[in-house]
Amino acid sequence: MTNRKLRMGMVGGGGNAMIGPIHLRAALMENDIELVCGCFSRNYQTSLRTGLAWHVPESRIYHDYIEMMEREAALPADERMDFVAIVTPNKVHYEQAALALDKGFDVVLDKPMTFSLEEAIKLKEKVEQTGRTLALTHTYSAYPAVKEMKSRIKAGELGRLRLVYVEYTQGWLSQRIELQGGNNAGWRTDPGLSGKGGCVGDIGTHAWHLSEYVTGEQVEELCAELSTFVEGRPIDDDAVAFLHYTNGVHGVLHATQVAAGEENRLAIRVSGEKGTFEWHQMEPNTLIIRWADRPAEIIRTGNGYMSPLAKWNTRTPGGHPEGYIEAFANIYRNFVKTVRAKAAGQTPAPEELDFPNVNDGLRGLQFIETMVEAGYSRDKKWVKWIEK
Helix, strand or coil: CCCCCEEEEEEECCCCCCHHHHHHHHHHCCCCEEEEEEECCCCHHHHHHHHHHCCCCHHHECCCHHHHHHHHHHCCCCCCCCEEEEECCHHHHHHHHHHHHHCCCEEEECCCCCCCHHHHHHHHHHHHHHCCCEEECCHHHHCHHHHHHHHHHHCCCCCCEEEEEEEEECCCCCCCHHHCCCCCHHHHCCHHHHCCCCHHHHHHHHHHHHHHHHHCCCEEEEEEEEECCCCCCCCCCEEEEEEEEHHHCEEEEEEECCCCCCCCEEEEEEEECCEEEEEECCCCCEEEEEECCCCCEEEECCCCCCCHHHHHCCCCCCCCCCCHHHHHHHHHHHHHHHHHHHHCCCCCCCCCCCCCCHHHHHHHHHHHHHHHHHHCCCCCCCEECCCC
16 A cells, blocks of 8 residues: 555545535545546436546446445455545435445545434444544645644644634525526535535534634534525525633634625634734635734745644645645545555554544534524523533
């Protein structure tokens, strides 16, 4: 495994899917992975067209994921896939990931990790039992500027933390486009496929995860409101919350998919005793620092003054933008290096382990459950973090 590419399979991602091609581009970026098999759609003809377009041998384009897992596991060790990327609706995440782990494959999985908290608990147990590696694509935690923010906060540059403001605003669901078909809105707005959370599960989990990742603090309780602005939609399309984190940190989170005209505006501000850090995903190479006792600073990625963690996750010199797919690729690269190290009987380096894992996935489902309980409460009470 040390002197060859890791062999990747994919479940889902075919046809008009948005995320499958992004996974593939990100996986191939380091020239350390090759796509060797897949079941890219429930419709075999769609799967076949996708696989052939991606240069997968027809013999390894499967009719369903069960056939794929069983036939791949039966291949010789020097042919079978090493890991599988699962890019399907939330409803089937658990059964597909659990089968892959049971068959001896590592897993890259889209978020939310599972359909329900009960499934998340079982999947965490499965990862621990099998000793396999699972990476979760909370992509926004993998930008170099976010790594820089995390490193500086950990080093104490802000002093004692006080406030977190995180906002994720989109407008693509401001009309009920899920009724039109031909887009990715259908399963995301169907509680039978997405789970209990709509907007809060789709993008609210990204905002929550980013806040915990950069601060190193965890939400302990929250007060929330979930709303459905588009008439007839059976699930939330807007979520707001007040958050209480460990060590007395307070936060505000807003996630919406009905802010007409908004594209993908994710932003976070963290304030401490000494200053405030601010980052915007749509201007990803810039980290703004506003100090209480001196002029503000603008930190730009790709420069020599960046932290070791940020440098590890940077590919280009300063002034050359790195974006969404590069952040995705950072997760894949660190996942691959971890898989290689474990296969060689070695302990992965800390920077190689710096990717979202099954523990983040479990907390993500706990976040959704807690938000749902608090968000539909008539008295808008504070709800303790749901553990189950």
